[in-house]
Amino acid sequence: MDFLKVTGELKKEVEDEIKTFFEIELQSVENDTLCDFYKDIRHHTLLGGKRLRPIMCIMAYCGYSDYNPKILRASIAFELLHSSSLILDDAMDEDVIRHGEKTFNAIYADKFLKSTRFDINPYYDGGNWIKKDGFFQLLNIQRAISRYSYGLSVLGSNILYALSGKAIRSSGFYDKTVTKAMIMQREMYKILNEGQLLDILMEQKGGNEDKYFEMIDHKTGILFKYPLRIGLLFTEKADIFSLDAYSTNLSRAFQVHDDILGVFGDEGTTGKPVDSDIREGKNTLLVIKTLELANENQLKKVKAILGNRNASSEDIAEIKEIMKICGALDYCIEKESQFIKTAKESIDPNMKESSREFLTQLCDFIIKRKY
Template sequence: MVFDRAILSKIDSELENYVEKDTNLYNASKHLLFAGGKRIRPYLSVLTYLLKRDDISEVLAPAISVELIHNYTLIHDDIMDNDDERRGKPTVHIVYGEPTAILAGDLLYAKAFEALSNIGDSKKALEVLKVLSKACVEVCEGQTDDMEFENEFPTLEEYLSMISKKTGALIVAPIEIGAIMAECSSEEREALYNYAKRIGMTFQIQDDVLDLIGDQKTIGKPVGSDILEGKKTIIVIHAIENLPNDKKERLLQILGNKNASKEEIAEAIVILSDSIEYVKDIMKNATNEAKECLKIFDSERRKNLEKVADFIIERIH
């Protein structure tokens, strides 16, 4: 585990402050929030802040605002996708019903902005507000693009644009927030933005890879579920653009076939093997570039951010 447990404990304590009521609505909002998420987003905020500062108390509230937004999106995603399970647990709408789940998500969204109101410096608060609201807009745009891709094949460029919004926006935002709170210079903020864009991309691509070659118990869903659902991931897009016609046709027969057998899913994964290796190279290069972006910071202080970049492409869930 590359994460500092003391920091994670402070992040969890801060989160609990915003959802401590014991009512059906609050319990629904906590159902996923404390179901074993990695806390990578608030953790990135804190690590960015620690590049320049030592006492993290000032950054905790804005850091957890992104985690609250992230969990809001997960609750609503599960409703839109009719998913029954996440992180090995029944989804919020399965346990509490759709109306309560929608409200639980909305509550987390509102609590994120309540957290921002607790930033002591009004100038920093306004800057953080702009960053977070922009990220929320981009997540909605990215999710819409993803849904539209169900009916068409995106290009590699269109796919990367989509994940930079749907997934990347909530990786970039916490790093920008940490930089604002630590009063980083414009040069430092640009370096951090470039780092964040790269690890945001690798985060989603690794999810795409894990769906095909991960372990069902650790990823919390059946291996190959993206194939059953017909998702046009970067792996599939690359394969369609590069496979010989016979393999391409066979892949398209299996992709999106809800009745595909385990053997057919395994066959599709074999067909995709070269494309899996291709995206692993993309992730490796992007990770090296991300760490290069951090070179303007003190070597000791940047170590944990470098470790996170490596963790993202080495993680198993």
């Protein structure tokens, strides 16, 4: 199997189906403001991305049944739900760049700022900083922009969640099976939000490796597990839990590799700043192991730089070097390799050969990717 060729073809089919889905949805939206909002949601959903979740759903289905166009419509639910989670995640993390373009919340921050016609020019005059009301005017506009962009991000995320359910309902599969899929989709969304909660609390309280993977299983893992489960559900003959071990190990490897790319990747390829995880002090496995393995002098430097949004490029380079020297980077590379090995061993031997081969090659892609 030519993995890149197969995924490229399926990616195009998925994106075409998403476009068709939104075209139908927009026909029922009469309000111009809402229409523009839906177009922004569509743009965000189609911006970048590998479409792995819908592709995994399709390949799980095809592992036990002949291809049916209905699975294509059902599969896009997971890209819509993934996009929903990214909008909210970016808003909560105050991220402004994804896939090399502005995030949803950054787009609406720009729109709100332009609508206020706020004039920044007077603040280039030092005299305006002497007056107390000058500072409060800046503070008030910042609070207004933050509130507006965050609020619209939450609404955009909620709408995408609702649309993901609509994609499943409109798939054309038997009503009884669709009902089961909808119950699973709601459970998936609940667990996904629990993962986001655990992520936020880890930022405040810190965490160890066990807590990290508990959070990842909720937040990242669920977006691997349920596309496979629901793809299997629609076959009406496969065990929907047969790929759970595969999805858990694959998603853990995926996230560890993302952690590595978040620090050691190429910004032009990943589409995200490679210093943001360090500046924001994110509790990635790479950071957790660095804090655990670094010596006393290294630890002082790491703690002084980690979470410092004003850290210099030299500071970032120093932390990266410490991550290498103390063994944290090597640990993460070995860990993702272990997860991939276990994932491959967990593939159901009863699946059709084409799907088994796809899932095997997906494992290799996950830890070799540069984005």
